[in-house]
Amino acid sequence: MIKEPDTLMLIGFMGAGKTTVGREIARQHHSKFLDLDQEIERAAGMSIAQIFQKHDENYFRRLETQVLSQVQTFNGVVATGGGVVERAENREILKNSPATLVYLHGNLESTISRLLAEGQRPLLQEKSTADFFQLWEARDPKYQEVANFTVETVGKTPQRIAAEIVALFSANEDELAFLALRSQIDAFDRQLFDIISKRMEVVLAVANYKKKVGMSVSQPTRMSNMRAALKVDYAKNPNISDEFIDELMTILLETAMKREDEEMQRG
Numbered sequence: 577m578i579k580e581p582d583t584l585m586l587i588g589f590m591g592a593g594k595t596t597v598g599r600e601i602a603r604q605h606h607s608k609f610l611d612l613d614q615e616i617e618r619a620a621g622m623s624i625a626q627i628f629q630k631h632d633e634n635y636f637r638r639l640e641t642q643v644l645s646q647v648q649t650f651n652g653v654v655a656t657g658g659g660v661v662e663r664a665e666n667r668e669i670l671k672n673s674p675a676t677l678v679y680l681h682g683n684l685e686s687t688i689s690r691l692l693a694e695g696q697r698p699l700l701q702e703k704s705t706a707d708f709f710q711l712w713e714a715r716d717p718k719y720q721e722v723a724n725f726t727v728e729t730v731g732k733t734p735q736r737i738a739a740e741i742v743a744l745f746s747a748n749e750d751e752l753a754f755l756a757l758r759s760q761i762d763a764f765d766r767q768l769f770d771i772i773s774k775r776m777e778v779v780l781a782v783a784n785y786k787k788k789v790g791m792s793v794s795q796p797t798r799m800s801n802m803r804a805a806l807k808v809d810y811a812k813n814p815n816i817s818d819e820f821i822d823e824l825m826t827i828l829l830e831t832a833m834k835r836e837d838e839e840m841q842r843g
């Protein structure tokens with residue numbers, strides 16, 4: 577059984593949505609919300625960016641440890657900062673915490689684009705993409721080490737992620753393991769539909785080319801080559817049979833041709 581719903585702590589990489597989802601859980605669950613970064617800013621009397629400018633990361637980390645130990649008894653939802661798992665001391669505090677620790681897991685691509693759109697994280701400004709990737713790889717096992725539960729966030733809205741987390745409160749151990757698997761499946765489904773939507777955009781660009789050069793929508797040789805190539809590439813994968821490739825490709829190709837037809841008849 578998950579620990580008391582009123583002591584919930586979100587961990588995960590910067591930009592994972594800890595602050596946004598934390599607020600949303602508190603709203604849906606009628607509990608209080610606290611952001612560790614805000615508490616650090618209050619303690620230091622300046623913004624996180626100023627702390628990094630006027631002092632250094634070490635200074636920030638010391639404050640972070642102090643504030644982290646102070647909020648252990650907070651009754652509500654706590655959003656931590658992405659680097660909270662860096663210090664072994666903090667990981668010990670988190671492992672012994674009375675709170676349930678939920679790891680918001682995402683992917684590097686969507687996280688970086690969100691952070692660039694915001695442009696507020698001091699570490700993002702200091703680091704190259706390669707450094708950032710290294711940081712991502714180094715932190716992931718640390719989040720896993722302390723987390724009681726992992727929620728997949730890719731493609732999901734903050735409201736949906738919050739609702740998944742609120743649902744954990746009424747689950748027992750077995751159900752929790754089951755919900756974690758379902759959370760992964762839901763995230764994969766969203767990634768699949770995102771890719772199908774991107775595929776359709778490319779299909780429409782292809783339709784425009786065909787229209788320009790007077791080519792017909794249906795290209796039987798190309799379509800059978802696509803199927804054959806996929807069957808070769810996935811021949812050794814027991815999860816992807818030739819029949820599955822045929823069924824899925826029929827849906828994708830027929831839907832694409834319908835959209836191409838519509839596009840070619842337009843204007």
Ligand SMILES: Nc1ncnc2c1ncn2[C@@H]1O[C@H](COP(=O)(O)OP(=O)(O)O)[C@@H](O)[C@H]1O
Nearest residue numbers: 589590591592593594595596597690732733734
């Ligand atoms: N699930 C989500 N889908 C889309 N945008 C999100 C999602 N979660 C967060 N964001 C956006 O990403 C940015 C970073 O979110 P934030 O909650 O500050 O992350 P963190 O506290 O983990 O660093 C914000 O602009 C927020 O609106």
Ligand SMILES: O=C(O)C1=C[C@@H](OP(=O)(O)O)[C@@H](O)[C@H](O)C1
Nearest residue numbers: 589590591613657658659697698
């Ligand atoms: O990942 C990090 O080391 C940091 C993440 C930030 O919090 P968010 O994870 O909420 O962005 C903030 O604590 C500080 O900029 C350092």
Ligand SMILES: [Mg+2]
Nearest residue numbers: 594595655656
């Ligand atoms: Mg935050």
